Amino acid sequence: xxxxxxEHLTVEFGAASAPFRAVDGVDLQIDAGEVVGIVGExxxxxxxxxxxxxxxxxxxxxxxxRTLAFDGQDLLRLSARARRRLTGxxxxxxxxxxxxxxxxxxxxxxxxxxxxRVHEGGSRATRRQRALxxxxxxxxxxxxxxxRAFPHQLSGGMSQRVLIALAIACNPRLLIAxxxxxxxxxxxxxxxxxLLRDLQRQRGMALILITHDLALAAENCQxxxxxxxxxxxxxxxxxxxxxxxxxxYTRALLSALPESGTGQRRLATLAGVVPGQYDRPSGxxxxxxxxxxxxxxxxxxxxxxxxxxxxxxxxHTPLDAAGRPTDD
Amino acid sequence: xxxxxxRRLGLLVPTFLGVTAIAFALIHLIPGDPLELLAGxxxxxxxxxxxxxHELGFDQPLxxxxxxxxxxxxxxxxxxxLITRQPVLxxxxxxxxxxxxxxxxxxxxxxxxxxxxxILAAVKRGTVLDHTVIGISLTGYSMPIFWWALLxxxxxxxxxxxxxxxxxxxxxxxxxxxxxxxxxxxxxxxxYEAFRSAVxxxxxxxxxxxxxxxxxxxxxxxxxxxxxxxxxxxxVARAKGLSPLRVIGVHALRNALIPVxxxxxxxxxxxxxxxxxxxxxxxxxxIGKWLIDSINRRDYPAVQGGILLVASVVMxxxxxxxxxxxxxxxxxxxxx
Ligand SMILES: Nc1ncnc2c1ncn2[C@@H]1O[C@H](COP(=O)(O)OP(=O)(O)OP(=O)(O)O)[C@@H](O)[C@H]1O
Ligand SMILES: [Mg+2]
Numbered sequence: 026x027x028x029x030x031x032e033h034l035t036v037e038f039g040a041a042s043a044p045f046r047a048v049d050g051v052d053l054q055i056d057a058g059e060v061v062g063i064v065g066e067x068x069x070x071x072x073x074x075x076x077x078x079x080x081x082x083x084x085x086x087x088x089x090x091r092t093l094a095f096d097g098q099d100l101l102r103l104s105a106r107a108r109r110r111l112t113g114x115x116x117x118x119x120x121x122x123x124x125x126x127x128x129x130x131x132x133x134x135x136x137x138x139x140x141x142r143v144h145e146g147g148s149r150a151t152r153r154q155r156a157l158x159x160x161x162x163x164x165x166x167x168x169x170x171x172x173r174a175f176p177h178q179l180s181g182g183m184s185q186r187v188l189i190a191l192a193i194a195c196n197p198r199l200l201i202a203x204x205x206x207x208x209x210x211x212x213x214x215x216x217x218x219x220l221l222r223d224l225q226r227q228r229g230m231a232l233i234l235i236t237h238d239l240a241l242a243a244e245n246c247q248x249x250x251x252x253x254x255x256x257x258x259x260x261x262x263x264x265x266x267x268x269x270x271x272x273x274y275t276r277a278l279l280s281a282l283p284e285s286g287t288g289q290r291r292l293a294t295l296a297g298v299v300p301g302q303y304d305r306p307s308g309x310x311x312x313x314x315x316x317x318x319x320x321x322x323x324x325x326x327x328x329x330x331x332x333x334x335x336x337x338x339x340x341h342t343p344l345d346a347a348g349r350p351t352d353d
Numbered sequence: 354x355x356x357x358x359x360r361r362l363g364l365l366v367p368t369f370l371g372v373t374a375i376a377f378a379l380i381h382l383i384p385g386d387p388l389e390l391l392a393g394x395x396x397x398x399x400x401x402x403x404x405x406x407h408e409l410g411f412d413q414p415l416x417x418x419x420x421x422x423x424x425x426x427x428x429x430x431x432x433x434x435l436i437t438r439q440p441v442l443x444x445x446x447x448x449x450x451x452x453x454x455x456x457x458x459x460x461x462x463x464x465x466x467x468x469x470x471x472i473l474a475a476v477k478r479g480t481v482l483d484h485t486v487i488g489i490s491l492t493g494y495s496m497p498i499f500w501w502a503l504l505x506x507x508x509x510x511x512x513x514x515x516x517x518x519x520x521x522x523x524x525x526x527x528x529x530x531x532x533x534x535x536x537x538x539x540x541x542x543x544x545y546e547a548f549r550s551a552v553x554x555x556x557x558x559x560x561x562x563x564x565x566x567x568x569x570x571x572x573x574x575x576x577x578x579x580x581x582x583x584x585x586x587x588x589v590a591r592a593k594g595l596s597p598l599r600v601i602g603v604h605a606l607r608n609a610l611i612p613v614x615x616x617x618x619x620x621x622x623x624x625x626x627x628x629x630x631x632x633x634x635x636x637x638x639x640i641g642k643w644l645i646d647s648i649n650r651r652d653y654p655a656v657q658g659g660i661l662l663v664a665s666v667v668m669x670x671x672x673x674x675x676x677x678x679x680x681x682x683x684x685x686x687x688x689x
Contacts (some may be wrong), residue, residue, distance in 0.1 A: 112593030125585040130607045175683040
């Protein structure tokens with residue numbers, strides 16, 4: 026049984042009569058100890074998906090799912106209180122912008138010990154010791170003095186290490202890292218990713234790594250899930266997806282990588298942006314931007330279907346190994 | 354921190370000069386002088402008038418009088434009242450506790466009601482409760498003080514007879530001043546009847562004076578909290594699995610209080626200005642009423658001294674607020 030089991034998860038915002046689906050029927054299974062990348066452009070619903078897993082989608086957002094289970098527990102049927110006992114303990118999250126993610130009014134020590142107190146209790150002295158150990162584990166020099174520091178006294182990389190310490194404080198079995206390095210310098214990025222991978226291996230926790238960057242997913246993950254406009258458009262083992270993408274969107278993401286020659290970060294081969302609330306197309310959501318669009322794509326939304334060993338793609342005419350659309 | 358304090362204290366000097374100059378100019382702009390007003394309908398012999406003006410130094414050019422006044426103030430001498438012949442500072446000190454008591458009660462009323470109202474409105478944003486709080490605070494903010502006072506007096510004093518109309522305490526009580534705050538002095542004297550009387554006298558003026566600060570504090574708390582709730586660190590706090598009560602009470606409120614404390618401090622000036630009107634309406638024997646009386650009698654030293662002292666109080670409070678601000682905001686504390 027998967028550690029995290031998501032079937033047909035939908036998150037809607039806006040009026041019930043004209044809802045906007047930020048997450049649209051996502052299926053996702055994560056096994057214990059697995060490292061999975063979720064990749065997609067800005068606005069494709071990656072953050073909303075992870076917030077929904079943690080139960081942090083605010084009113085008026087609406088979360089619905091056929092299954093949303095963690096370790097066999099149906100999250101949607103738990104009381105708010107029971108759910109909070111999982112959030113921050115068994116499932117934890119690291120966010121994108123470390124500089125604004127720590128409360129400026131409290132010391133680092135307070136913020137880490139608070140998590141420990143809420144979930145594990147224990148004496149003040151043990152909590153302090155645990156916080157010290159945690160800071161040391163995430164590679165913070167001179168942890169004793171950092172415990173007394175306020176957030177504005179820390180650099181971005183230091184803050185992100187503190188936030189990682191905070192997330193792993195109660196030994197979570199699932200850690201979601203939502204673009205944990207986007208706001209950091211390149212050299213720091215590599216350190217933070219290395220740290221996350223080390224912690225994941227040492228503790229055997231499952232890691233969901235959310236990123237814009239397919240290359241980053243390729244270096245760190247076993248499996249990748251590509252999202253577009255709230256839907257999963259392709260998923261599979263990272264090496265296979267990287268070698269021969271089945272979905273035109275994945276192919277466009279890959280060809281936008283610097284090493285593929287164009288040197289551009291924007292999706293050179295794919296004009297336009299992810300559709301928002303008011304410009305959601307009919308049929309396949311990618312069709313206005315797709316290079317291989319056919320009449321059928323405009324009319325009929327494709328389903329997610331198997332396209333190889335452990336691979337799925339949401340396309341009427343998935344690409345073959347040579348990158349040409351197949352007719353079916 | 355010390356540097357910060359010194360810089361703030363240095364700023365007080367030009368402010369003092371400005372306040373005294375304006376007070377000086379304004380009071381002399383009003384036609385009439387103290388002697389004419391004292392003489393009233395009978396009038397005064399022009400020769401005697403001129404002689405007395407000369408004795409009092411009022412025949413000197415204004416700038417000369419101003420410099421003399423500043424010179425005296427620097428030496429700690431605020432002059433004596435032309436009418437009562439008492440030192441201005443003494444008069445102020447006897448009356449100030451009454452104003453202080455009224456202002457403290459008004460502020461307490463405003464904070465104790467305004468903070469929770471603002472918090473509730475923010476937490477239940479968009480609901481009937483929220484709209485009610487916004488509506489009431491808008492009304493409170495735009496309500497003319499004298500009209501609001503009359504309305505309350507009509508209802509509670511005249512119709513219901515619950516509260517007295519004027520004064521600080523019923524005439525039958527005499528309480529020896531210790532702190533000058535009647536609520537405390539009556540308790541110190543162990544006279545509970547007198548305490549009850551003092552409370553009943555205080556309620557209406559405090560409500561009237563506290564209404565505008567209440568409205569401002571409620572609205573500021575609401576908007577500050579709404580802003581803070583959107584911050585990333587609030588989402589992180591929720592992702593830690595904290596209860597909503599803890600997220601709001603510990604993580605959001607602490608940050609939202611920073612602007613709210615500033616606003617509360619700024620309200621002190623408004624409060625003292627409002628006290629002048631409120632004291633007049635309720636015949637409250639404080640600084641406000643004394644200033645108005647002094648202006649009417651063209652008691653120059655009393656008016657100038659009074660304004661100077663009130664301004665000092667406001668500046669002192671603002672300084673305290675700035676220090677408090679540093680205490681609740683670690684970013685400020687460590688910047689100095
Ligand atoms: N609270 C909300 N109310 C309404 N719409 C929302 C809300 N939160 C997110 N959305 C919308 O949902 C869509 C998906 O947003 P999301 O933040 O999940 O994208 P993302 O893939 O994480 O993008 P990025 O890479 O920029 O972080 C966006 O169109 C966004 O505008
Ligand atoms: Mg995001």
